[in-house]
Amino acid sequence: MxxxxxxxxxxxxxxxxxxxxxxxxxxxxxxxxxxxxxxxxxxxxxxxxxxxxxxxxxxxxxxxxxxxxxxxxxxxxxxxxxxxxxxxxxxxxxxxxxxxxxxxxxxxxxxxxxxxxxxxxxxxxxxxxxxxxxxxxxxxxxxxxxxxxxxxxxxxxxxxxxxxxxxxxxxxxxxxxxxxxxxxxxxxxxxxxxxxxxxxxxxxxxxxxxxxxxxxxxxxxxxxxxxxxxxxxxxxxxxxxSKSTNNENQFECIEWLNKQPPKSVLYVSFGSGGTLSQDQLNELAFGLELSNKKFLWVLRAPSNSSSSAYLTRQKENPLDYLPLGFLERTKAQGLVVPSWAPQIQVLSHGSIAAFLSHCGWNSTLESVVHGVPVIAWPLFAEQRMNAVTLTQVLKVAIRVKVDDESGIVKRDEIAKVIKRIMEGNEGLEISKRIKNLSYAAxxxxxxxxxxxxxxxxxxxxxxxx
The missing domain is CATH 3.40.50.2000 (Glycogen Phosphorylase B;)
Structure with a gap:
């Protein structure tokens, strides 16, 4: 033989x-x-x-x-x-x-x-x-x-x-x-x-x-x-x-997505290692709330290093760092999941309308394969290059603007880009382009x-x- x-x-x-x-x-x-x-x-x-x-x-x-x-x-x-x-x-x-x-x-x-x-x-x-x-x-x-x-x-x-x-x-x-x-x-x-x-x-x-x-x-x-x-x-x-090795129905977030209308939810995740500062985490929370759009947010504990969770695991409970009263105020609007979610199942779900992403290459390919428009929020490594490719070359994403004085993305800017990609003609055109890339993939x-x-x-x- x-x-x-x-x-x-x-x-x-x-x-x-x-x-x-x-x-x-x-x-x-x-x-x-x-x-x-x-x-x-x-x-x-x-x-x-x-x-x-x-x-x-x-x-x-x-x-x-x-x-x-x-x-x-x-x-x-x-x-x-x-x-x-x-x-x-x-x-x-x-x-x-x-x-x-x-x-x-x-x-x-x-x-x-x-x-x-x-x-x-x-x-x-x-x-x-x-x-x-x-x-x-x-x-x-x-x-x-x-x-x-x-x-x-x-x-x-x-x-x-x-x-x-x-x-x-x-x-x-x-x-x-x-x-x-x-x-x-x-x-x-x-x-x-x-x-x-x-x-x-x-x-x-x-x-x-x-x-x-x-x-x-x-x-x-x-x-x-x-x-x-x-x-x-x-x-x-x-x-x-491919699909997670676990049964997708075991995940709370998938059960929650099953109850949402088609193309109504923004998925928010910064990959396997991305982290935000406490001030930036607060602004993101308020921006999501301000947008009035449904969201599924994979949350990590804050850190002043944007790659702090990349090689070592965090031990804190991320939910402890959310603004006071946020979970109660948004319980009908969104779901916050600590640390991890089955991303492939999420992106392939019919209720997902867009993906607020750090633009890591894995997440970039996953959004392309599943035809999900992107809000580009790069943090480190080559993610900023990927964000330029997605927004200016492929034109399948909108990039958030960082405030010059504070160095963070403000809540009003976050709410604005969410509405841009989930409402109106701009979002529709982006959706068409990324669907065509999905077919090519x-x-x-x-x-x-x-x-x-x-x-x-x-x-x-x-x-x-």
Missing amino acids: EKKTCIAMVPSPGLSHLIPLVEFAKQLVQQHHNIYVTFLIPTLDSPSSSMLSILNNLPSNINFTILPQINIQDLPQNAHFATKMSLTVKHSLPFLHEALKSLSSSTNLAALVFGMFSADALDVAKQFNLLSYVFYATGAIFLSFIVSLPNIDDGVFTDLTNTVNIPGYVVPYKVKDLPDPIPNERSSKSIVGTSKLLSLVDGVIVNSFTDLEGDAIRALEEKRLNGKSAPCVYPIGPIIQ SATLSQNGSSYNVLSDLALKWQNI
Whole structure:
């Protein structure tokens, strides 16, 4: 009997990086039965219940090993979260080496696929003579920017109002909308390391598709064909999480949505790690109340760091931080859910009219796949770039305006954008455009669709090793 091909996958730390890689693995083994996948997972914190739920419900041809936990005290306490992610992987390399040694002795191990902040895994892949691929949990826009970064004049970054032209995009991006920490720390080790990495791997797997980011994908391909330092790109998206492993009727928020009129509810969530300050949380609460629109709000405890929940779990009860009397005043208008909701079930529900989102790439793809218009409220990482893409390029979103004096989004502005997207012609036009993208997303993943074919070509290459 022919030996199955094994692909090892090393996600970057953080649930938002694990989920798309898991869904990619599921798609791979579902279409190609002669391949199986082993996840080798670096960790900084003990696995969350959400992570364990995902891992414990993997299909039989995908297994996992959680590598020994790294002590957070061994990392610089004030480092950017991207640096902490990279260092977590770096400290995990001895464990990764041992895991790959075991796999290579017992399987037909062909390739190592690792997350964009797991660059140090490349050294281990080379030691075992494996093909190496970096999986971008972001869009092609971020990849195109990273590839072009060495050619951008340093002087551009001295003024946040300056603009940068990125290959494949007709809209210039303001420096203030570039990913953290580039505007203030262009020489960030994680960013520079990522840029160098792209010339060393066998390919970059991008969770995007040609109807969404065709110009950027073509620009990267043209750069590579012209002999410039651009990687071979494999657009295989949109890969998003499927239904939760739990019965959706067990969730209070789904039961609540079932009782609401069609297209009447605003879903509010800042992803798996986004947090607001107490002042901003208050303004959002009052803005939702002021809008008079129904809402479902996934709430986290406030923090002065917008990414405080990204790598570590919060222990406080978020409901304790709401304005006095808010829950009582809005009990007929909305529902507040602490910390987490089954987002796929929510976005696919018929009562959802719009999504107030941080514009993380997973959430961006989920809104596109389910055809839900977006209110863009980016917080960190490449989310501001995604917000520009959604509002100015694809025109499927409205972006909130931050008050110049206070640095927060005021309640009147929040109520205004909610009404803009849920009432009138502007909201209808946005809805039509994102519905068309939803149809294109479905087509690209169907048999002989562009993303389906790209994945088939990649799988064939691995099986022929």
